[in-house]
Amino acid sequence: MQNAYKARPVIETEFLAEYDPTAYERPALAVDLVLLGLREGRPAALLLKREQHPHAGRWALPGGFVGIDQTLDAAALHVLHEKAGITGVHLEQLYTFGALARDPRMRIVSVAYLALLPEAALAEALERAPSLVAAGIEVPWSGEAGGDVVALSPKGEVLPLAFDHADILAMAMLRLRGKLDYSDVGFALLPEHFTLRQLQDVHEAVLGTTLNKPAFRRRMLDRGWLAPTGSREAGTSFRPAELYRFQPSR
């Protein structure tokens, strides 16, 4: 099967490209952002309705091309700023999508990013960019099994997604679920001060499960990431909960 190679040594067929890569046609390079937050205890992503030709009427992730003098992270920050009007949120690279016919107009390779928006940032984005819609993301698989996701309008209608953006959203949920309980990403969805119940709500919303309260509480407190602020939640008609801050481990 691979014996055809035994006879001849490996030839560096790329050496021409190494010397004159401009001789080859290049794919266009873009970034697409999953702007993810929580609405009423469920994951929600900010989407734009496409008005123009390819996939007109379908819903797309905010994105943009990568400038020749722009790093990938800078391009993602630029989209965050220009298309959602926000800064200062958690942003991480997700995966790079390079299928040939992702975009029917031309070959575009897209580096997907995941931005995590606390409730305030999500509201701010909706205010600053009125064309954005917070679509509920249904994840019909459990754990890290993977699979499709469905985007729903605030009224509950299924939103058809443009390009391969359903795949990108699925990858975002998969990665977030995978990282949630061994990393500190969960805190990126919370305001600076939060209660243990809010932290548990974040985990339950992302994982799509319910969690045992005393066990969750113990596990989180034992991690050493939570610093009590001394003050308490206000405005409840019952016992107010302690407010904590996220303290990155020393």
Next chain:
Amino acid sequence: MQNAYKARPVIETEFLAEYDPTAYERPALAVDLVLLGLREGRPAALLLKREQHPHAGRWALPGGFVGIDQTLDAAALHVLHEKAGITGVHLEQLYTFGALARDPRMRIVSVAYLALLPEAALAEALERAPSLVAAGIEVPWSGEAGGDVVALSPKGEVLPLAFDHADILAMAMLRLRGKLDYSDVGFALLPEHFTLRQLQDVHEAVLGTTLNKPAFRRRMLDRGWLAPTGSREAGTSFRPAELYRFQPSR
């Protein structure tokens, strides 16, 4: 701080690019492969010595440009085939590196891939591509802390790495360590039939620690991924171990 945006709605500055993206200069797009296997119980990556201008004399990961009609995975498989002469090994996308001055010649964005080579595939690559060198990878941090890695020649000399390939190697080790005990990637470094000891050796080499034998054995057997073949290891001067096959969970 972000109030400057309150006055004006978000403008789609990308719409020109959406219509005529060829008007913008594009970064070149490449793939770089971490070909990782184990040599004498330690991680090893296949590197090429650069003979030409940028970083001449330094050691680089095999890579190549992404063709306009090539998916990213296809480009990675092509490199695997042309530069290492192998096929049929585990290959997964790692991360995309896009720093502005990664390559001094021009702007090149590179999608890094991780290929996991069982011992036979590693030997085959070394035979088919004699310019490849199996460099030992030292990982001087524990767990998933992250940090630098060092490449060593077979004689133990430090090999200076080209471009940002040290970062790519570090990312490869980080990801592999992270995935090792919740996924089935470990089996990608083993032949079809293997003993529990060999499986443990793989885990120990990747993690850079020793593991408790009975606990490891129990954990692996309880996962349901191991199917006993009924036959036993040959050629030992002591009790031969049972050979297992990897059986993806039903």
Next chain:
DNA sequence: TTGTCTTATGTGCAAAACGCATCTAACTAA
């Protein structure tokens, strides 16, 4: 003032997972 409602927070305990020492099995070589 007191009792009720509701959620926060703490406790006790059984089940499961894990680390570790140790025991037995199976094979070679002398």
Next chain:
DNA sequence: TTAGTTAGATGCGTTTTGCACATAAGACAA
């Protein structure tokens, strides 16, 4: 037959986890 070596199993104390339940702290209404 015996020594040497590693595979594989077992027992047990410790740690982690799941879960039921008890107690604490606030608002509110009678």
